[in-house]
Amino acid sequence: MNLGYALKQFWMSTGVMNMEVGQIVMIIVGFVLLFLAIKKGFEPLLLVPIGFGAILANIPLAEIANYEVNGFIGLLYHMGVETGLFPLLIFMGVGAMTDFGPLIANPKTLILGAAAQFGIFCALLGALALSGTSFIDFNLFDAASIGIIGGADGPTAIYVTSRLAPDLLGPIAVAAYSYMALVPIIQPPIMRALTTKEERQIKMEQLRHVTQLEKIIFPIAVLTVCIILLPSATPLIGALMFGNLAKECGVVNRLSDTMQNSLMNIVTIFLGLSVGSKMQADKFLKAETLGILALGLVAFSIGTATGVLLAKLMNKISKKHPINPLIGAAGVSAVPMAARVANKVGQEENPHNFLLMHAMGPNVAGVLGSAVAAGVLLAIVPVIAG
């Protein structure tokens, strides 16, 4: 052992000597995500941890994303994402932050949350059609997980994928979260294309006041329906409704506060880093990833379109209570971004038209709808695939 040999060994262990092209590409992707978050303000709470996780996971030799050698992000991923734990904790926080008041005041907007789930099943079919081609191979489990991106609900997508197709978690989580961040860019052109100027100007009646008792009973009622009809959706719906009950009942404000803030923030950090860690070059730079990103976009756009179209139809049918078709687009969950987009597109036509509260109804209905769709997929995909 001499000095020269030791120096050579050290040189061989530097990042420069061990970097592969794929890793460089993925680290650049990580930096792009950070740029989008910091400079452009796209969902910074998600993209900062995801982008940084992507960079950390692609560092040669460090094995930060490998839980077998106790890489710290690998451990987070193994314990929270593979088990489906983090998405459920996030759902609890979402429940504690959600006000179902607008939905209770105007329950028929629930149906818009159902219409927007059509994108899920279209993308599912699309994935199966793609797998006929030679270079991509998706089975039914993969296709169902890809479809759920159309629910525009990150936690739901991760939960379903961790159950059905854990191998695809990386690209699916990335697609789900990036489309949630891109809601303000993807949705407005579709919304404008499908509605007329007059429809976008429609003013809706003010929502009635909802009593506290209604808000307390609502989560229990939803959970009851779910227990009876679709037990496979109860982990998601149950966590959501537990959080919501804690918020509305008014006697456990400390717990509700923790769910909304501290717990939510902690899990967001863990989940973001874990999702980023799945952007490892050897697993991410594949034809499948491109297919998943494309299908996710299709799913999301179709969901937006069917939501708007059903809202148009509802507006035609109910002359007495006009419905602005723009709120249909909020039926793809992505709370509260999609509702804000509906409000913004409405105000482009008429600055005095406030659609935000009206759009919150379909928006939270979309969360329920995608959770129900997730429950259906979890329940019947294994049966059909046999």
Place this chain on the structure above:
Amino acid sequence: MSLMEQGLVLMVIGMAVVFSFLVILIFVTKILSAVVTRYFPEKEVPVKASAPRIIGGSADAEIALAIAAAAAQSKR
């Protein structure tokens, strides 16, 4: 069953379940609201005493009152 047929079956069942679930939820919510507002109406929250109204007062007096209210607001 081919892969595409399986996908179509999933689509039909999936959309049917999602729609029926949420339609059932519409009715449950409506019944819930009807029962609650009918049998357990919320007690009227006493409205805070509003600023004293000037009966038959002049426009100037009303403006003076508005200025006083604004001043009180800004001191707070």
